[in-house]
Amino acid sequence: MKQQKPYIERVYRWGLIWNLSVMGILMAFPIVVAILYHAMPDWQGLLGGLMATAPMYWAVGVVEVISYIPMLGAGGSYLSFVTGNISNLKLPCALNALEQAEVKASSEEGEVVSTIAIAVSSIVTTLIIILGVVLIVPLTPLLENPALTPAFDQLVPALFGGLGVVFISRNRKLAIAPILLMLILFIFVPALNEGTVGIMVPVGVVFTLILGRILYKKGVV
Numbered sequence: 001m002k003q004q005k006p007y008i009e010r011v012y013r014w015g016l017i018w019n020l021s022v023m024g025i026l027m028a029f030p031i032v033v034a035i036l037y038h039a040m041p042d043w044q045g046l047l048g049g050l051m052a053t054a055p056m057y058w059a060v061g062v063v064e065v066i067s068y069i070p071m072l073g074a075g076g077s078y079l080s081f082v083t084g085n086i087s088n089l090k091l092p093c094a095l096n097a098l099e100q101a102e103v104k105a106s107s108e109e110g111e112v113v114s115t116i117a118i119a120v121s122s123i124v125t126t127l128i129i130i131l132g133v134v135l136i137v138p139l140t141p142l143l144e145n146p147a148l149t150p151a152f153d154q155l156v157p158a159l160f161g162g163l164g165v166v167f168i169s170r171n172r173k174l175a176i177a178p179i180l181l182m183l184i185l186f187i188f189v190p191a192l193n194e195g196t197v198g199i200m201v202p203v204g205v206v207f208t209l210i211l212g213r214i215l216y217k218k219g220v221v
Contacts, residue, residue, distance in 0.1 A: 007108070007111070008074060008108075008111070011074050011075045011078065011111070011115075012074065014078075015074065015075065015077075015078030015079075016078075018078065018082055019078060019081060019082055022082050060199050060202060063202035063203065063205075063206060064086070064202045065077075066202075066206070067201075067202045067205035067206055067209070068080065068086060068091065068202075068205075070105065070106065071091065071094065071095065071105055071205075072086075072090070072091065072094050072105060072114050072118070073094075073105040073106065073110055073111040073114040073115065074111060075111050075112075075114065075115035076090070076094050076105070076111070076114035076115045076117070076118045079115060079118045079119060079122065080094075080118055083118070083122040083125075085125070087201045088156055088159075089121055089125065090118050090121055090122075092159055092160065092163055093117045093118060093120075093121040094114045094117045094118055095163060095167075096117070096163060097113050097114065097116070097117035098110055098113055098114060098117075101113045171221070173215065173220055173221050174208065174211065174212050174215060174221050177207075177208075177211055178204050178207055178208045178211065181204070181207060182200065182204055185200070186200075
């Protein structure tokens with residue numbers, strides 16, 4: 001009888017396969033379109049644009065891997081990086097599921113819980129997108145109603161606010177400095193706005209990890 005590989009080994013194997021497959025598909029689409037429609041890009045302009053923007057995304061990619069994996073676990077991280085929208089959707093879903101199950105992402109139970117939460121989140125998101133595409137025309141007048149605009153603007157802050165209350169109340173000493181740092185940056189640095197949240201979340205995580213290590217050594221937390 002063939003011995004089955006441990007769960008974590010299968011997670012790494014299939015996670016690597018699917019991540020590389022998705023990467024290949026994403027890269028293949030523009031190449032195929034360019035070939036079919038004879039619309040090759042301006043290589044000089046493309047290279048110039050990549051030189052200006054790619055280094056920032058490389059740095060963010062490295063920071064996100066370091067900061068998200070401890071919170072999502074291996075399986076949840078592979079799935080999140082394939083499906084995307086981590087900071088706004090996958091991370092809150094995983095953290096809430098881990099909180100409700102009272103397990104850590106680094107444990108075997110946490111691995112399973114986090115992966116299931118992110119998988120369900122991805123399925124629900126896909127179904128909602130399909131429903132939205134079908135109903136976009138009849139719902140457009142309602143969605144564009146100015147009276148609903150303030151509510152839509154507060155969906156993400158409300159989601160993170162609910163999670164924040166739980167985690168901040170449990171780690172008050174550790175939470176004060178990161179909150180103050182983000183408030184100062186977003187208030188006094190005009191270039192930072194809602195479009196840079198995806199970059200600042202990993203920055204805040206790394207800052208909190210370093211601060212937590214320092215406070216731990218000093219016996220504060």
